[in-house]
Amino acid sequence: MAQLEIRNLYVTAGDREILKGLDLTVESGRVHAMMGPNGSGKSTLANAIMGHPNFDVTEGEILLDGQDITEAEPDERARMGLFMAFQYPVAIPGVTVTKYLRTVLNAHREEAGEDPVSLKDFRKQVEEAMDLVEVPREFASRYLNEGFSGGEKKRMEILQLALQTPRIAVLDETDSGLDIDALRTVAKGVNSLRGPELGVLIITHYRRILHLVEPDAVHVLYDGRIVKEGGPELVELLEERGYGWIREEVEAAA
């Protein structure tokens, strides 16, 4: 069991306060969806969870299994079982998908005091992961993120997720240009990996993806705070009514 607990989180970036007292708990065995209008702070939250240096936590805390990780380095968080798929992945020329995955895997093993994975074992693991998340084999020899379509970036993300077997995964799916196949890739991947050992936080604007991956909990972020929580029915409500009524509720409560 893993639990990521965020308590009263305030985050600033470049002198701007973006998160303003955010509370959220993500547990293994559950898929949490985070929705909210553009600019409400969703990606900021993801970055703060992973310890991105451009985002300063000015108040509150982030706990993983009760341990305070608010000030932990990003690689330490990764070692503790946090996984993050970036909204804008970078291309690394000359490095293939396989090579990259092997490097990442070995870095994790080294941290854990294990020997590097043998080429044979690695091949087997990658092939199993590829089958699991239905990624075509030829994908392994592509150069990392170079000329990747939106859907291919998603495949990469899911492949990494399958190989790293994290305990809590944060997926920022804000890319507006994703087609239904890319959404399906993410959905298929998450559905095949979801289970008692993994907790997932999917950040998305897409109700469509939440029809493919049924979330256990839905959280609505508005102006730096979680203002609404519920089950899948909340997704339908937002689909019908948009965010206007949320704004009205927040303003009425202020």
Ligand SMILES: Nc1ncnc2c1ncn2[C@@H]1O[C@H](COP(=O)(O)OP(=O)(O)OP(=O)(O)O)[C@@H](O)[C@H]1O
């Ligand atoms: N490094 C930064 N410096 C200054 N402002 C920032 C920085 N990063 C984000 N912001 C601002 O913080 C607000 C929240 O941004 P964020 O990217 O978290 O929103 P989001 O909810 O992910 O939006 P979207 O749905 O468009 O992805 C925005 O107004 C953004 O311009």
Ligand SMILES: [Mg+2]
């Ligand atoms: Mg975003």
